[in-house]
Amino acid sequence: MRQVISLLMENAPGALSRVVGLFSQRGYNIESLNVAPTADPTLSHLTLVSSGDARQLEQICHHLNRLLDVLSVEVAAAGSGDFLERELMLVKVAIDTGSEDALLAALEDSAATAGATVVAAGKASRMLELVATPEHLELCLRDLHARQLRLLEVVRCGAVALRLDAPSESGGVF
Amino acid sequence: MAKDAELLSGGEMLVRALGDAGVKLLFGYPGGAALHIYDALFRQEQVQHILVRHEQAAAHAADGYARATGQPGAVLVTSGPGATNTITGIATAQMDSIPMVVVAAQVASHLVGTDAFQETDMLGVSRPVVKHSFQVRTAEEIPTIVRSAFHIAMTGRPGPVVIDVPKNTTDPARKFPYRYPGTVSLRSYSLPGIVDSAQLERATTLLAEARRPMIYAGGGVIQGDASAQLIELVQRLNAPVTNTLMGLGAYPGDEQHFVGMLGMHGFYEANMAMHHCDVLLAVGARFDDRITNAPEYFCPDAVIIHIDVDPASVGKIIEPDVPIIGMAAEVLASLEQKLELCLAAYDAEQRTDRDHALADWWKQVGRWRAERGLLHGRRYVTQDDRILPQQVVQSLYEVTGGEAYITSDVGQHQMFVAQYYPFKAPRRWINSGGLGTMGFGLPAAMGVQLAFPDAVVACVTGEGSIQMMTQELSTCLQYGLPIKIININNEALGMVRQWQDMQYGGRYSHSTYQDSLPDFVRLAEAYGHIGLHVDRPEDLAEAMRRCFDERKRLVFLDVRVDEAEHVYPMLIAGGSLRDMWLGKGERTPPDTERLRGG
Numbered sequence: 001m002r003q004v005i006s007l008l009m010e011n012a013p014g015a016l017s018r019v020v021g022l023f024s025q026r027g028y029n030i031e032s033l034n035v036a037p038t039a040d041p042t043l044s045h046l047t048l049v050s051s052g053d054a055r056q057l058e059q060i061c062h063h064l065n066r067l068l069d070v071l072s073v074e075v076a077a078a079g080s081g082d083f084l085e086r087e088l089m090l091v092k093v094a095i096d097t098g099s100e101d102a103l104l105a106a107l108e109d110s111a112a113t114a115g116a117t118v119v120a121a122g123k124a125s126r127m128l129e130l131v132a133t134p135e136h137l138e139l140c141l142r143d144l145h146a147r148q149l150r151l152l153e154v155v156r157c158g159a160v161a162l163r164l165d166a167p168s169e170s171g172g173v174f
Numbered sequence: 175m176a177k178d179a180e181l182l183s184g185g186e187m188l189v190r191a192l193g194d195a196g197v198k199l200l201f202g203y204p205g206g207a208a209l210h211i212y213d214a215l216f217r218q219e220q221v222q223h224i225l226v227r228h229e230q231a232a233a234h235a236a237d238g239y240a241r242a243t244g245q246p247g248a249v250l251v252t253s254g255p256g257a258t259n260t261i262t263g264i265a266t267a268q269m270d271s272i273p274m275v276v277v278a279a280q281v282a283s284h285l286v287g288t289d290a291f292q293e294t295d296m297l298g299v300s301r302p303v304v305k306h307s308f309q310v311r312t313a314e315e316i317p318t319i320v321r322s323a324f325h326i327a328m329t330g331r332p333g334p335v336v337i338d339v340p341k342n343t344t345d346p347a348r349k350f351p352y353r354y355p356g357t358v359s360l361r362s363y364s365l366p367g368i369v370d371s372a373q374l375e376r377a378t379t380l381l382a383e384a385r386r387p388m389i390y391a392g393g394g395v396i397q398g399d400a401s402a403q404l405i406e407l408v409q410r411l412n413a414p415v416t417n418t419l420m421g422l423g424a425y426p427g428d429e430q431h432f433v434g435m436l437g438m439h440g441f442y443e444a445n446m447a448m449h450h451c452d453v454l455l456a457v458g459a460r461f462d463d464r465i466t467n468a469p470e471y472f473c474p475d476a477v478i479i480h481i482d483v484d485p486a487s488v489g490k491i492i493e494p495d496v497p498i499i500g501m502a503a504e505v506l507a508s509l510e511q512k513l514e515l516c517l518a519a520y521d522a523e524q525r526t527d528r529d530h531a532l533a534d535w536w537k538q539v540g541r542w543r544a545e546r547g548l549l550h551g552r553r554y555v556t557q558d559d560r561i562l563p564q565q566v567v568q569s570l571y572e573v574t575g576g577e578a579y580i581t582s583d584v585g586q587h588q589m590f591v592a593q594y595y596p597f598k599a600p601r602r603w604i605n606s607g608g609l610g611t612m613g614f615g616l617p618a619a620m621g622v623q624l625a626f627p628d629a630v631v632a633c634v635t636g637e638g639s640i641q642m643m644t645q646e647l648s649t650c651l652q653y654g655l656p657i658k659i660i661n662i663n664n665e666a667l668g669m670v671r672q673w674q675d676m677q678y679g680g681r682y683s684h685s686t687y688q689d690s691l692p693d694f695v696r697l698a699e700a701y702g703h704i705g706l707h708v709d710r711p712e713d714l715a716e717a718m719r720r721c722f723d724e725r726k727r728l729v730f731l732d733v734r735v736d737e738a739e740h741v742y743p744m745l746i747a748g749g750s751l752r753d754m755w756l757g758k759g760e761r762t763p764p765d766t767e768r769l770r771g772g
Binding site: 009010013014017018021025058059062063065066068069070071 | 297298301302305306307309326331360361362363364484485486489490
């Protein structure tokens, strides 16, 4: 089960290694990790995605709470609807005879490619930018492969997640 | 107008701030990166520095000081090897939740990361074994960092804190106004809040209605200064109480409700009472693997209440039915008050019913005590020609009246003290329970003796453990520490040997020394102390008396004991608390019900 940990911590040297150390010490694998300052530059928001034993994760969360640098920890199963998740992916696609058309077709099918846009063009490549949930990005990659496009490089930032407020009557999660 | 702050260098501020944090004794060892600080130490009288012979000993001595006094220990070492040598001491303190601040000098900031001489990433090396750590970036932050470090070390679940101090921040040429902060502001450091009253109510009802209540109290009761509250609750409840190795002394070892230590080498009556209880109150204890045996068979009939200051300790091994997060003293006091009210409201019938249930329970406990009890009768058979290790501890108890501060190392001798020296008060029993650090005993005794110069302090050790720290005999001479070292010498790594006897067909792989042991009497004398040797049972009491009659000098009493002796009871791995070896080849009857899958 994929678990998402959303954590608020001091934006200070050493804070991140203390957090990450708790996972590595227990042999717990981190699937993705994203850290950046919040609107308050003295704080950082960290989103960590991990798959593993839920009980062990609960223990890690207790220990995270015990760290001096950590202000708050929230955990939820991925896709449980507690968090809104987004991830940015950059894809460099090779362009040669015929593949430009395939790429254009892919971009037009915006549902399949999560509204990907070309953000840079090289002599023999195009760079795409995609923003979606981590699961959706997986499908996009599969779709690009299925269209016989040659992907030169793929880089993903890891999920960022923010707790959703209780939905109002007029709207919920989209 | 406020008086202008005094101008001090970083090194001077560090020493002054340690003094202002309440440090009286600073255990340490100088070196290049720490020399500005050492020069500042030389020019003041607020903080007394104790020069050890190895930095690991500095950490253990500070730890012993902290355990005996309840005040944080303080350590000062240089960078590189000075810092890394403290790691075992820091890990020892972390495992047993001992408040300590370790100031480790560091190479100058511009050299950090260049593989400079005596450079080690101390923050990185120590990270998994500290409660928190700081690196000083500018001299001006030193007072605030020191203040915060001591606050963190002492509050909540106590623990060691490291301060990494680059040499340039202690430069004597650069002075800054010194102000020791009155308060600490750490927005991300949360301490236990209000105790959950619903859980308190549930716990009260469970305890009042228990037919076979049991109290399991650990080191948290000692660290949380909650002995008085524990005693009151035990008396109110009239329940048997057991202490962990770390908790010994939390409840008076000579009082009738006390059933001895529990766990791996716990008393028969303690382990049996744990296994058969119906309501278990755990306080300041962490259900460690030396306590529970196989967690799936732990206390099968019990509803479990767990009081701890640290949420991370609750539900880690055993999921309690009633978790209570809070300070032991506060929670125990509230429970006692609520219990008093609850029992006072009982009608005559309820009262009689409860009294009968408890009387039956105590009758059962009495039967276990009579059958196999350690506390109310010796469980070993003396011999004419060999001294048994248990006899050494009993002799020590008789000579010191059970009132001494006892430190120990790790192994059989540690367990024999835990079994045969019933501690009457907290903070008298000082040993490395969690990490199990050999070499802890002597430096810890130094810390205790320096804290209480007039107290009787004994270090019970073995010829294995003491050889990890004999260099500290020199420190003891320098500071005139009249520690009594009781060396239970079986010429083997006793606990290793016991396991090799029981599980490895008696193959003593590297647990003996083949006639290479030093003459401990002459070793003690070489360091300027008194050495005594005894190997006949009839001479033991006299030797022990001579040892403690020397009030002013360190005495090293080397006692040659029977090497074949094992520590019993011993839990049988994979079973429950009622599965114990009681002697060589003799065990408690197997739990047929459990084996049938019942």
